[in-house]
Every structure is written in structure tokens, then in C-alpha cells.
Amino acid sequence: MTTATATESALRWAVRDSLIRYVTVIAKGTHTVSGGAVEGDDGVFSFPLLRAVREGADWRMSFSGSVHFLAHNGLLDVLVTDPEIVIGPDGGVLATHIVGDPDELLAVVALEPAAHSETEAGLVWPEIGTQLAASAVDLFGTVYAAGTPMAPIGIRLTLDS
Ligand code: HEM
Numbered sequence: 001m002t003t004a005t006a007t008e009s010a011l012r013w014a015v016r017d018s019l020i021r022y023v024t025v026i027a028k029g030t031h032t033v034s035g036g037a038v039e040g041d042d043g044v045f046s047f048p049l050l051r052a053v054r055e056g057a058d059w060r061m062s063f064s065g066s067v068h069f070l071a072h073n074g075l076l077d078v079l080v081t082d083p084e085i086v087i088g089p090d091g092g093v094l095a096t097h098i099v100g101d102p103d104e105l106l107a108v109v110a111l112e113p114a115a116h117s118e119t120e121a122g123l124v125w126p127e128i129g130t131q132l133a134a135s136a137v138d139l140f141g142t143v144y145a146a147g148t149p150m151a152p153i154g155i156r157l158t159l160d161s
Contacts, residue, residue: 009049009122009158011063011083013094014151017043019069019078019140029071035081037065044151047083052157058088059116059123061155078139080108085155087128089113094130094153107133109150122158 014020020043023029033039037047047063054060066081079096084105086092092111098104112129130153134146144150 009052009156011047011049011061011085012040012044012154012156013047013080013083014042014044015067015069015078015080016144016150023069023071023076027071027076029069029076031067031069033065033067035065037067039067044154049157050082056088058086058092059157061085061087061157076141083108085111085153087111087114087125087155089115092128093133106135106139108136108139109133109153111153116155122156124157125153125155128153128155 020031023031033045037045039045045067047065050062050064052059052061061084063083063085066079069076069078079099081099082097084095084097091113093107094109094111095105095107098106109130110133114125114128116123116125130150132140132144132146132148132150137144137146
């Protein structure tokens, strides 16, 4: 089993550019990062790694931190918290935890099959294409259909073994 260190290992995801523009500019709402997630100058959210485990050709990873979009007096309430990822040659999924039910996960986006590159520092998935999962259509107010392209995901794992 190969594991990765938490140092500098992170998931980078902007969720969807047009959503951030809509929430902040059009709906005059807010987006807040917490729990270790940070927003870069480029608008991409970065979630630090908690744990990464290789299972055959797949990698299963947990990250910490949240990004929370609020607008329309709370009618729009989109929370991506402590994201979990499975990625491998057959694709994968990014899921978020459900508030109030720590055991349950909601699949938010399907990930296109993606290979990683290996450097001395570790493993990098520079850009994984994503599409909205059917289970997350309600999360975004049914505005985006299942399959709608969302922001690509980048992952960096700094290996310690
Ligand atoms: C008071 C109620 C609401 C009004 C007046 C409203 C109005 C609008 C308008 C005018 C747009 C088009 C913006 C544009 O592209 O120019 C839009 C887009 C959108 N709305 Fe709302 N909306 C409301 C409630 C909601 C709620 C409750 C949600 C979700 C949970 C939501 C999610 C969205 C999303 C995801 C988009 C698409 C943003 C994009 O990617 O371009 N809206 N809304």
C-alpha cells in the first residue's frame, strides 16, 4: 500500500466559474472557505489532503475543508465539505459529506478517466475533467442538468514511501 503525506498535498477545484460569478456578482451572495480550505488568487479552492490510499489502479483520497456558497437569503446554499475522491483509469467521483450525517456522502461530480504523472516530489493529476453527477442536480437548484461540465480538478500528492 502506498500512502501520501499531508504536507503540500491538496485538491484544487474551482467548482464552476459561472457559479462563482453568479453567486458573487449577480446574486450578491457570499462564498466562504473554512476548515483549512483556502481560495487562491486565481479563484481556485484548495483542500488539504487528509489521507490517500492506493487500491489497485485507483486512488482513494480524503481532503479537509469547506467552501460554502450562500445567496438569495439562504435559498441558494451549496456546501462542499471534506471532499472525497476516487480516481483511476476508468474515471472516478468527487463526493461531499452531508451535514448532520457524517457517514453519508453525496456524489457531486463524475471524473473523467485520468492518468497521473510521477515526479520526484510525488504524483500529480494536472487536470481531470468533471461533469455534474445526477445526485447533485438538486444541490445547484436544478439549474444545471446532469452531465454539465464543471471546473476541472487538480490533485497533487507528495509521497512519503
Ligand atoms: C430569488 C430567487 C432567484 C432568482 C431571482 C434567481 C435568478 C437567477 C438568474 C437571473 C440567473 C441567470 C444569471 C445569468 O447567467 O445571467 C440565475 C442563474 C442561476 N441560479 Fe438563480 N435565482 C434564484 C434562486 C436560485 C436558487 C435558490 C438557486 C440554487 C440553489 C439558484 C441557482 C442558480 C444557478 C446555479 C444559476 C446558474 C449560474 C451560472 O452558472 O451561470 N438560483 N438565477
